[in-house]
Every structure is written in structure tokens, then in C-alpha cells.
Amino acid sequence: MKNFLRELSRDTPGMIGFVIVIIVLALSVFASVIAPADPLEIDVYNRLASPSWQHWLGTDQLGRDIFSRVLYGGRVALKVALISISVALLCGLLLGMIAGFGPSWLDRILVVCFDTMRSFPTVMFALAIMTLTGPSLNTVIAVIIITSIPVYARVVRTQTLAVRNLDFILAERAMGASTLRILRDHILPNISAPLLILASMDVPAVVGMEAGLSFLGLGVGPPTASWGSILNDGYSYLRNSPWPIIAGGIPLILVTLGFTFLGESMRDILDPKLRGKGALNQ
Amino acid sequence: MKEVLAVRDMQVRYPTSGGLAALMAGKRATSIDVVCGVSFAVAPGDTLAIVGESGSGKTTLAMGLSGLVPVSGGDVVLDGNAVAMNSKGFLQPDRRRISVMLQDPVGSLSPRMTVQRLLAEPFRIDPELADDPDAAALRLLDRVGLSREFAGRYPHQLSGGQARRVGLARALAQKPGLLIADEPTAGLDVSIQGEMLNLLAEVQRDMGLGIIMITHNLNIVRHAATDMAIMYLGRFIEQGLPQRIFERPRHPYTAALLAANPSVNPATAIDRIQLLGEVPSLFERPRGCEFHTRCPRAQDVCLERFPQRQGVANTQVWNCVNPVD
């Protein structure tokens, strides 16, 4: 970890990304402490106000403090991202390793399943589920998990296939190591780097998806603040005030930039093949 | 002396699935013989060198013996007991009796483990081997002559020779009776090849190990082996005592191999037997004696059947109808 931070500090975009990610995380986690107002408190006399000392980013059509809503919206966004990505990652790991290391007939069946799931257009799939179950945060999370699992499983499977026939796996098998031990101690550590990078790069995509679904009214329900619903509200009143749109858009851009920069930088650090700058080992 | 391992007529056959296209075209499943009928025995303290070029099947033979690829035929006797095969054809030897050192020294070590963990691993896999895996790991480190400071290193921080030593230490953890060493000096500099071979000899003496050394380097065979076999396309074509074979190779392939071994001393240069072409593909195994396509001494009969074994058992035997004098 120390090494990682040292490497990171040499890479300017990576460091910028890292700082953005930390700030966004901190703001969301401590939203209740930082937020100057209750994000749900309606103040009809102060509708669509421009930024002022009292309301840093102005107010929306119901007079709610936008800055506070953005902070609480961050909570929702990150909650969706963290839960759905980690669950999808775990399931993808399990399925991908089974496909990659297991017998070939099982591999074929799983690959067909992954590809079938991936061939559904995500938004259509989400719309269908929402229509059946009604919009809610949990449904958003479930949809994202289901559509992400095959992506992760595919990557894990490819990585596992690449590693499984390497000499050190053969050496472990010759020594009598069990399949569980080989998967846990020898394959997992060697495939985890690309997965972490993928997961980090996926955060903005998931955040964007949650915002998109909420914008369409398919995500979190009305009073709760989400970046998507802030955008949606702002969109209806764009002629009256640009602030809700700006306030809802900027965090999305920041999160995308932050996690992408960090992911790119992680790839350079973790992938030894791309480390061309080190000493020539000869 | 009682043998550690005796093998009779061992075969390894790989199925070659032509895939869906071949299946649709109505082709039947075919297979290629990688090892076809080899017999040998190794006694404690003996070193059998199996020499062959790429594609000779020597590595597959080693993998078959260590239960990593299925064996399709033959008898394998370990410590006087026949080794059973499971339903898929994998040999099920007593894991602790046979251990393997794979060819790639650094590549056969799990890249994200320290040397300490790598050495403790065999004791974790089989807890009966030692009470304290970490202490046992350090003892192994001493055994192969590496200082304790190596315990914290990762495989990519080791030189080829050091990684080889770690590989040997891991192979010795289970106190085996037989060690299969696949190209133990491959990729090592000349000046440290000797270190590895000396260490192997020392370990062999101390533990009474039988060693099967798989190599393409004839020079080390002369010094390290008590027995040797020359393998070509899955068969032993000449087998016997190294000093006899080096002195008077009988099979033309053996003679060509010995001649194709340039020495810095021009006085030792032998008349070259020029071989034609390259080792044929296993998919197109020549009929009769497999070597006839490249053999300068081939006769008509060589195209028809594989020659009978000739010579004196346990001294020097060869399969050739027209041997070199």
C-alpha cells in the first residue's frame, strides 16, 4: 500500500483522481455533518434562488437547499456503486473462476449464460424490471448487479484461463494442493489487479446509470435526493434557474474524472508489463 | 538394490479433438501418441538422465509420472507396489514419494508469494509433514544453501540459480524417494550450472534419492547420470550406461546428438553425422522406425517396422537394424 501511494504520487492525473475520490467519499460519508440544511426541508418563499451565503448552490423549485441535496445525493450514488459493484465483483469472481478452472462443459454452459445476459440492452432490461416491481433504490442496485456480473465473470474467466496452465499452478498441483487452495492462494492474487482496475473504472458508469434511471423517474422515489433527480428537477425549471442542472452535473463529472484517472493510474502501477520505465533487467 | 520406481511400457496418448467442425464433417476422434512404450527403473542413489530434443515427449513422460497428465497404458511400480490409476487415467502415486521440479525456475513459483510462504506451502498442504511450517521452511532454506535474507523475497527478485534452489527446496519438503528434475540447468549460466548439479548430488547422497533428470544438455549427463536413455518421438531408442553410450553410441540418432555438441576443444570434434531436416510432427508419425526420415543409414526394412531391441540389458541397448559401429 505504501508502495502504491509512492508510485501514485509520481503520476499527476492519478494523484488528482485519488484526491477527487477521497474528497467525494468524505463529503458523502459526512454529509449529515457538513450539510448546512436539511435536504428535504421545503421553503416555498425561497424557490429557485441563486447561490447565496445561505444557500451555496441556490435552491430548487421547492426551495430545498441544493448543496445539501447534492451531498445527500452523493450518498445514494456511492451506496449504489459500492454495493452493486462489490456484489457483482464477488459473484463474477466465483462464476468466472468456476468457468475458467472447472471442466470444459461447465465453462461452455456458463459462457453461454454470460453472453445471453450481456446481450440484453441494459436500459431496456432496467425499464422492464422497474415496470414490474416499481421504482426503488434496491431495484436499481439489483439491475446493476445482474447486468454487471457477466462482465466481471468474463474478465475473471479469461484471466483464470491465462493463469491456470502456468508452471506454478502445475507445480502446486504436482505437490497435491487442493483446488480450493489453488484458486484462493495462487489464482486469486494473480488475477485481482485487473479486476480492481475494472471495478474502479466501473464506479462512474454505475453512478451515471443510477443518475440516469433516477432522471427517468425509475430510481429513488421523489423526496430523496439523488444526482439524477436533482438533474430531473432542474431540467423542468431550466428556464427559471440553471443552478440545479449545474449542481447535479458537476459531481457526476468529478466522479467520472476521479475514478477514471485513478483507474488508469492503477493500471499503470499494477500491470508490470506496462512498467517500461524501470531499470533494464539484463 | 530395490528400485524406487520401475516403469514398464508406459504410454501417454493425447486426444486431439478436431472441434465442432471436425465432428460435423464426420471425422472420428483421433489421438496422438506422445509417449509410446518406455520402460526403465530407478534405484535409490541413481540418476537416470532422459535426453531428447523438443517434441521427444520427455516432459510429458515426467508429467505422467507425477500424475499431471493421464497415462494411457503400462505398469508403474513405486517402492515395489503397483501404482493405481484413477478413472480418468491419472496415476495416483503416493504424493510424498515422487516430487517434481519443473523446467522454468522462476515461472514455477507462485509470483505473489514470498520465498518463506512458498517454502511453507508444502507443509500447509500436508500438515503431517511438520508441526511448524515456518520453522520447517527456514530449515529448507538452509538445506539448499540460501541465506535467511532470501525468505522475504518474491520470485521475480531471485536469479535463475536462486529460484532453482527454492524449487529444489520445495521438492524436498515431502522427503521424497524420487525426484523428477526437468531441465535442472536450463537457463543457468555456465559458471553456476555446476553449483546446481553439485547441490543435487549432495542432496541425493544425503537422502538416498533416486533422480530422473530430463535434459537436452548432453554435457551434464556425462557428469551427473548413472544411467541414460535417449528419447525420440516418444520412444527410448538407446538406453544404458553413460560411459558406454558416450564412448560408443550405436543408434545413429545418438551418434548425431553427440556429434552436434560443439566443444571448445577442437581435438574432441567427432566426424559429424549430418542429420537431414527436423523432428517430424507427432501428428505425422513416420511408419516403421520413426527416425528413418532423417537417418543417413536407413534401409528398406526401417520403413516397415520398429526395430527390435538389441544389446546387453542394463549396459547398453538400442533399437536399430543398422547401428553405428
Place this chain on the structure above:
Amino acid sequence: MSAPVLNISNLSVNYSTDRGTLHALRDVDLHIQAGRIVGIVGESGCGKSTLISTIIRLLSANACVEEGEVLFQGEDLLALDAKAMRKLRGNELAMVFQDPMTSLNPVLSIGRQMLDIQYRDDGSKAEKKSRSLHMLERVGIPDAATQLDRYPHHLSGGMRQRVAIAMALMTEPSLLIADEPTTALDATLEIQIIQRLRQLQRDVGCAVLFISHHLGVISELCDEVVVMYAGEVVESGGTRQVFDAPKHPYTRGLLECDPASIQASDNILPVIPGQLPDLTDPPPGCIFQPRCDRSVAQCSSQRPRLDGQGHRAACFVATS
């Protein structure tokens, strides 16, 4: 004697690394006369790869030529601009690598690649094709006409290496650099290719810089030998001089360690004890002193130079 094709003098190359400056080459002198085959012997870490990269100007970004010059036919390669260098590479200066798969383009047929390499020459396509055919026959490729239409992955390792040699010699270069060209091949093939290379070299008349760790192969092929250790040339001279009467203790150790040269079937093999010195902090005196069994006081304080002509060694106690 004619002027040297390649004349390297006082070449020092450093790498800047995390641990400090790594002195990969120090005061390397190397001369190759036209039409001669010079072999470089050295174990891993001796600086062979850095030397080749310096000659063909493909050093990595963190490398820096500290001093010295590399004269190729009287022209300083280190001073040439990129365009002139590109023109030289593959024309006057050809290379054969250890793995021919890396130098052959996998998606182009052999014939196409052999045509492409002649793009600077005049002549019709048919002429170029017949020239390719002729070259393939000369390197010993059976049925050359059909091979022209095949792709690199169709060929075996030995055949690919022959194609690579044919392509390298196509332009009749003045110098061929062969970096361990036979290491990946089996012994019976290795010897075939070595003999073929020797014959072709005589026909084409080029000089060859042949790098190998296999002493026997060097002895078989080369006219002169340069022994390198930890970035320095420790001994050089005629092949027979060096191998029959080595002067430097390292060369002697290397020859003693070569299992091929040990006749006694003893179980204990000789070794050179110790390890390569840390090149970020090389010893002040002789580079080999820490591992040398003959060192005297002078060896640890003063650096021996490679002086004189003919068979020479950088050693204070060199035996002659």
C-alpha cells in the same frame, strides 16, 4: 588488413535507476574487421544486450552513453540522426534475434516480407522474387518456392530462423549482428544452422558479431572472441588463442566450468563462486576481483586495462 567495419572504443553506458546510476558498460573496446566473425561470450548481466542496443541505437529511455564512440565504416553511429540510422539498419547493418517470431511479421507471407525488405533496390517484382527464392535455397530451406506463400506460423523454429537469416542477408549487409540465434533450437538443428551461417558469411563476405553463451558454438564459428564480464571486456583475441590459452582468470573459470570440456566423470563440477558485483556500486579495482582466486593487493585498488594488440586480457596477473 582492411579498416574495421565496426570500431567501438571507450564506450561507457549508464542507466539511471531507482537505486542510482547503473554502470552497464565501462570502457568497452571492440573492433570487427571486414569479413571476420567475432563472438561475444558472456553470462547474464555481462552487458551484451546493452552493447547491441547501443550499436543499433535502440537503448531504452533511461540509458545514457557516458562516453566513447561507435564507428561503423568510419561513421559515428552515436552522432547519426534517426533518419540516417534507419537507412543503415536493415541495409548495411542487419540483425538476427533469438526468437525469429519477433522479427517476422505474423500476418504477412514469407514471400511478401522478403519482397518488402528489398524496397530500396531497383528491379522488377519477378527479379526480386527470384532473388528471394535463391536466398531461401541458400539458407537450406527445402522446397523454397512453396514456402514463399506460407506464413511464419506454418514454419518450425529452425525454418523460421533460416528465413530470418535469409532476410538479414538479403541486402548484403556489411555487418550482421546475431544475438543468440541458435539458443532456442535443438542441438542437431543448432549445428546445421551454424554451419550454414559460416558458409553464407563466406559467400556474402560480411562481418558478423555473434553473441552466445555457448562456448562450443563460439569456438566452432568465430574467428575472434571477446569475453565480457559485468559490463567490461576482460579478454579478447583469436578464438584458438583465447580458448587454448586463456589469460584472464574469468575466462579460465568459464572454460573449466563448461561441462563439455571436463573429461573426468567426477560428480563434483567446478564453479566460479560468488555473484556478479552490484553495478550501481562496482568495486574500485578489477571488476572480477571479488570472485577471483588469484587476486593480489593491486587488484582491489587499481583497474586493469585492456592494453596491447592481438590476444589481450585486462588483468594484472594474467598468465600467458
